[in-house]
Amino acid sequence: MEVSKNILERCCNNERKAQQLLYEMYSSAMYGVCLRYYPNAEIARDILQDGFIKVFEKLKTYKGEGSFAGWIRRIMVNTALEYHRKARDFVDVEITADSIGDANNVYFDTDYQFLLKIVASLPRQYRLVFNLYAIEGYSHAEIASLLNIAESTSKSNYSRARAILREKVSLIHKFETYAVLRARTI
């Protein structure tokens, strides 16, 4: 789903309705990104809010090169990293249905809550490295400069994060397979 040029132009002219339309188109995906970096609803909402303010402020600089979703996503990731640099993520991670969204949230997916819980179980820096490397596709050199760490640290962090996640995911997978088999035999 790509946004039309007309909406972007109207957003540039500060038309609030067009801005709301753009927000509604991308907010769900971007909130997902924010929660992935900071699995705490309060912080994720702050990042989402600041991120969208930046999107509307910098919209005039978007030249139409590359996907618009990717452009917004980069802004959200950078905003999340700014939070990290300012060391504002001291709040304990807590993922519940209430903290993620409204009770009547049609998009809410218990699966996703579960997946987020797995990501949230990673130490903070592992989580950031995992997100940047495995999902955003940054290189270790780029991650090193973004997080102000050594490249080797980024590599080892990712390696450990992957090991932890693999272990947890395969355990879950085994349980799921066992549950399916058991259901069939019953």
Place this chain on the structure above:
Amino acid sequence: MQFYEPGPYEEFVGKISTAKVKPPAAVWHYVSQQLDDIQRKKRVRFLYWVSAYAASFLLIGGLSLFFLLKTDTKYVESFQIAELSAKNLNSSPPPTVSISNLSSPLPIPVSDKNREVLVQLPVEALFAQGTVDRLEPMDSRLGAHFSPQQGLQTISKLKPPPQYISTKKPTRNRNLSKASARAGWTLALYTNPYFSSNTSIIMSQSGVTKEMGLWMWGGEVQLMKRISENVGLVFGLAVNPTGQRTLDLAMFNDGRTRSKDVLSAITSYGTVTVATPDVATPMHDNGTKSSPVSLSDLSQYIYHIEIPFMLTTKFNVDRVGVEFRFGGAAGMLVHNKFEVHNEHGNFVGETQGVKPYSVSAISAVSISIPLVNKLSLVVEPYFRLGLVSFNNQANSTTYPFNASVRFGLGYSF
């Protein structure tokens, strides 16, 4: 050929990277609010910059004109002694006045006797001072002796005298309006409609608000004391009008009194509250109104008595005087009224929470056209920006302004 089969970890990464979660509705509300704040700040900053630039421009322009028009004749007069006598023509090297001394009067008092003194001046310097009108040897006898390096050689014996130096007393080439140039004081009276509005109205682009500007009458008695030919001080007493009109404000029925509508509006200037008296409004059979909302139009009128104080710089174009004025005004609230018009009738009251004082910046360009004797017609594009918000609320960032092309009568004495 071996195919890569994603395991549970890869599935996990794929799922988590594409998942969507709808954020709470409040987030958009905050984003929208923050965008409004940013817009407002940007516009206020822009307005301040424009005001600052306009003020600087007026000040610099005024001062520049003042100094540009102020040509001191002393320097030119000192060169009058450069009318040289014929006896010095044959004398050996005459005393020279160096260029570095040109800016100070020559040490010789100007009198008929010492006009005999020979002064040798470079011609270029005289051109620069505007003393020499043109350079052409008027007399063939002079041609052989003349060179720019030699400088001026005015010979009184030569008939007619050479015209290298203008012997006329230099005059200021200005067409001043004599009445205004002479006058020390000027009294001016204005009474005009002003267009009044406030910064948040002009800044609002959301289309939600229907606040509008308002035309109101105001007036001023003004005295100007000229402290030099080009600079003056203006002060006086002004009735300054400020107001706004708000359309389609919703009046709500409180449900308890079926026929009573209540309007409570927080406007840029303060809070307006109106409760209509119980009136027989058409109801449906079940006793409920067809719509719980009726619309009202609100007009707010706020008047201050102010004392303006301005610095003015003047120049003349033919007989018309043009003045750049910049200054401020401070005053107190003297009249505060609102009018609400709706289906129930007209209601009048006072806007609550309006500050009892006002402080504002004023800039104007005053053009005075002489009429008869000492009277002149004054046409004045005028802009006044409030420096404090009228609303008593601490977080109010709305600044009232009014603008007009004022017409008035000036009397110089």
